[in-house]
Amino acid sequence: MTQKTETVHAGEALVWQGDAADDVFEIVEGAMRICRILPDGRRAILRFVFAGEVIGLTEGEEFSFTAEAITTVAVRRMRRSRFEAAVDADPALRREHVALICQELTAAQEQMVLLGRKSAEERVASFLVAMMRRAGLDDRSCAAFDLPMTRLDMADYLGLTIETVSRIMSKLSRSGVIAAQGRHQIRGRNAAGLLAIAADESAPRALERRAA
Amino acid sequence: MTQKTETVHAGEALVWQGDAADDVFEIVEGAMRICRILPDGRRAILRFVFAGEVIGLTEGEEFSFTAEAITTVAVRRMRRSRFEAAVDADPALRREHVALICQELTAAQEQMVLLGRKSAEERVASFLVAMMRRAGLDDRSCAAFDLPMTRLDMADYLGLTIETVSRIMSKLSRSGVIAAQGRHQIRGRNAAGLLAIAADESAPRALERRAA
DNA sequence: CGATCCCTTGACTTTTATCAATAAACGTGG
């Protein structure tokens, strides 16, 4: 069961946009970024992938993105054909497969709201909240959590520039909402404050409900 | 086979964010918008849905969005439980189901790039190209196509304001790339020009390929 | 310990949003 893993060093690519999508990968350890590049070089990061998550679930013939290691990464590689056959054969696996894709879609939708309608400060706060939760921290916790990616990665994920991200991180530190411990570790100091800044949807259903 | 359809009039909601997601809908005729609202009232449109497309494929317990009719819409309603059972029972249907979800995810990813990294003009041009293609028009065609949604809908979909959308539509008209025929119909006059403005990724793989 | 890379901060510019005033399209009823 414990299959061998491959190592991808920080900064190296696991797959390139345009490569034949013959494999599916499970991240065993570390963090990766999923990028897409515009013709003139602008970069968008579609998502970050952490240990336990899967890359390549929904690809067609070719990968539509480049996947690069942020830290040293350990991955398990599976032949797509074998993977798909296994999923197809097992109803439980099938359900899990669909659930994973749906989760990815849900995350993408939240990101569209963030990119389309939130201010720079709200974007950074939302991102920090998401990272905090991913680390398994409670919304009231003040424990530290990692931010393995660079400011540039954050900027390309949040649709901002590195300078804007940096300024907002500084501002949040100054106002005591977070406390930076080096560049890649944050201690939440006031998670409620972060949450308030994030402007996250608590669905004001009543407000919208005018017509039947 | 030809089940009865329900009618949703322009401006009415088919489902509300927060409603129990007990049904799946197929749009038979017309166009809808899928919206999410932030607590302070800001609105994001996640996608537009046209005839032949399905709403509610990936929802959990509750709908995470509000679906409103842009034009008069005819929908076929299916009980989710029946729908899921049918999909689960038929391998071909299962594949189609997964393919549809993947398509939605692909669209969401392209939208993330648009919202995160494209200028206002590029966003509008990309949108017009997409609408042109959806209408079945060739990239060299100069036929007219419909834009059923309002400028506000476009703005909320593209992460812009109504004024910016309007200004850019005017600019594209002035420069002869499109020709407006009323508010809701566009004649492409120079699809290549639109395409060039759209800054769409033609994956410059070679450029990026530095490291092994 | 030194070199590099990444990040931070400041000054200034650009883009897009906001506010406000028309103007054009649409729908309704006469």
Added chain:
DNA sequence: CCACGTTTATTGATAAAAGTCAAGGGATCG
């Protein structure tokens, strides 16, 4: 079918937010 009222869109002037350019400061890694 036309006139009117309403809604939606356009345009202009101004403001705000974020981007760009540039200089320095801190981490981090051999």
